[in-house]
Amino acid sequence: MSHTAAGDEQNISSLAFTLDRENALPLFEQICAALRQRIVSGTLPEGGRLPATRNLAIELGVARSTVVCAYEQLVAEGYISGRQGAGYSVCAIGQVEIQKAAPRVFQPVEETSHVPRPFSGGEPDMRLFPYRQWGRCVARICRVSPEKLLEAGSVLGNACLRRSIASYVADWRGLSAGPDQVIITAGAGDALELCLRALTQPGDAVALEDPGYLPLRRIVERQGLLRSSVPVDDLGACVPSDKAGAKAVVLTPSHQFPLGGAMAPGRRLEFLEWAGRSGGWVIEDDYDSEFRYAGRPIPAMAGFDGLNRTLYIGSFSKTFSNRLRVGYLVAPEALVPVLKNSLRRTGARASAMPQQALSEFIDSGEFYRHLRRMRRIYAERRKHLLARLTAEFSAFGHAPDHGAGMQIVFHLKPGIPDTQICTQAEAAGLGLQPLSGFAVEACGLNGLVLGCCHMDEPEIDRGLERLAQILGQATA
Numbered sequence: 001m002s003h004t005a006a007g008d009e010q011n012i013s014s015l016a017f018t019l020d021r022e023n024a025l026p027l028f029e030q031i032c033a034a035l036r037q038r039i040v041s042g043t044l045p046e047g048g049r050l051p052a053t054r055n056l057a058i059e060l061g062v063a064r065s066t067v068v069c070a071y072e073q074l075v076a077e078g079y080i081s082g083r084q085g086a087g088y089s090v091c092a093i094g095q096v097e098i099q100k101a102a103p104r105v106f107q108p109v110e111e112t113s114h115v116p117r118p119f120s121g122g123e124p125d126m127r128l129f130p131y132r133q134w135g136r137c138v139a140r141i142c143r144v145s146p147e148k149l150l151e152a153g154s155v156l157g158n159a160c161l162r163r164s165i166a167s168y169v170a171d172w173r174g175l176s177a178g179p180d181q182v183i184i185t186a187g188a189g190d191a192l193e194l195c196l197r198a199l200t201q202p203g204d205a206v207a208l209e210d211p212g213y214l215p216l217r218r219i220v221e222r223q224g225l226l227r228s229s230v231p232v233d234d235l236g237a238c239v240p241s242d243k244a245g246a247k248a249v250v251l252t253p254s255h256q257f258p259l260g261g262a263m264a265p266g267r268r269l270e271f272l273e274w275a276g277r278s279g280g281w282v283i284e285d286d287y288d289s290e291f292r293y294a295g296r297p298i299p300a301m302a303g304f305d306g307l308n309r310t311l312y313i314g315s316f317s318k319t320f321s322n323r324l325r326v327g328y329l330v331a332p333e334a335l336v337p338v339l340k341n342s343l344r345r346t347g348a349r350a351s352a353m354p355q356q357a358l359s360e361f362i363d364s365g366e367f368y369r370h371l372r373r374m375r376r377i378y379a380e381r382r383k384h385l386l387a388r389l390t391a392e393f394s395a396f397g398h399a400p401d402h403g404a405g406m407q408i409v410f411h412l413k414p415g416i417p418d419t420q421i422c423t424q425a426e427a428a429g430l431g432l433q434p435l436s437g438f439a440v441e442a443c444g445l446n447g448l449v450l451g452c453c454h455m456d457e458p459e460i461d462r463g464l465e466r467l468a469q470i471l472g473q474a475t476a
């Protein structure tokens, strides 16, 4: 070793170690490691003055700044004291050895991608997603304006995305709203939660479709609201009685969830009259309306109402990806400050990260191209599933064709309980759901909710083989 004796103010003229330039560890870290080891082992004595940075840099053949960096790091860690220009000396650290953590063996983290089970509901086919085009949008933002990925911005969301959505809902859903009426949320579920939080007080009544979207009930209960159910008939959800005193009603008028029909125009009008009369709000959950396969798209109820007493909710979960977690709310102008206040209190949940790229993806036309392609492919898959159900499963029930959505309801004949079939289907690896599970008070619902858009035709055929066996055994 280079030092000659221990003691205060003793100059250490040389440290006598070499650097390994083949080593992946940066040079400054190699210097730190060598000094730490010598200090801890006592080879460098307490109080000893380290070689001047210039001299050590010459000795090791590195830039002086590399040595300064190493010394400053050791100052920060408490091994040495001093500063550049005044010299550095070894601190007292006693005989304490730094305890090395015992080596731990970690189980490798599973890296499997999420593959939805056959017939799971509401799953887009992510194998057909235009990753390259999306990647180009993301890469451009990273290169040109990376700050957009992390920008705090407005609680209402990225201004460009709000503009893109305003023009999207105008073109596709007949909504005439400015970007200032659009709020970006972390999905439709988050938008539903925001609407209820801003428009109601704990103890208020809220009317929900029965059968309906299950998580919504939990949102209502979590907010201390009183849930009342509105039944669904052939014309769509029924208008709540004035006696129920509902402050808001949540509807899926374009495509009732989970039954699948569209609300009749007359019934829509009745709801708008109810809202005008009672001062209640209609919250329109338009979660998958882009997937209408026959006829013209049904305009949103909020457009019909001129965004007067209707709040409109859309989502990119079905059109883009369930994992993106981006949705939006289009609100009457007068409600925007109320919603904004509510968001300020809780903080916005939508991540800033994908918003600018999503806006560019929409404006570039890629989103519309993707949507048109998916609509064509999903239509063929649904047609295939419906044809096979009609041709081969009529002994067990029937499946009405509503010409829309990402799932089909197969109504079972009495005596074939949907819950039992779904339990067996789950054991066989299928993801279908019992229709009765979506009901609270509604009686007589007995069917299978079959998602089919994420499956190609051979996958649908294989799934149906398993389902046929289960149904055959249940009715044998």
Ligand SMILES: Cc1ncc(COP(=O)(O)O)c(C=O)c1O
Pocket (backbone or CB within 6 Å): 122, 186, 187, 188, 189, 190, 213, 252, 257, 285, 287, 314, 315, 316, 317, 322, 326, 327
């Ligand atoms: C009727 C309905 N509303 C809302 C949602 C929630 O959508 P998001 O994934 O955008 O939160 C879903 C999800 O499937 C749904 O089916």
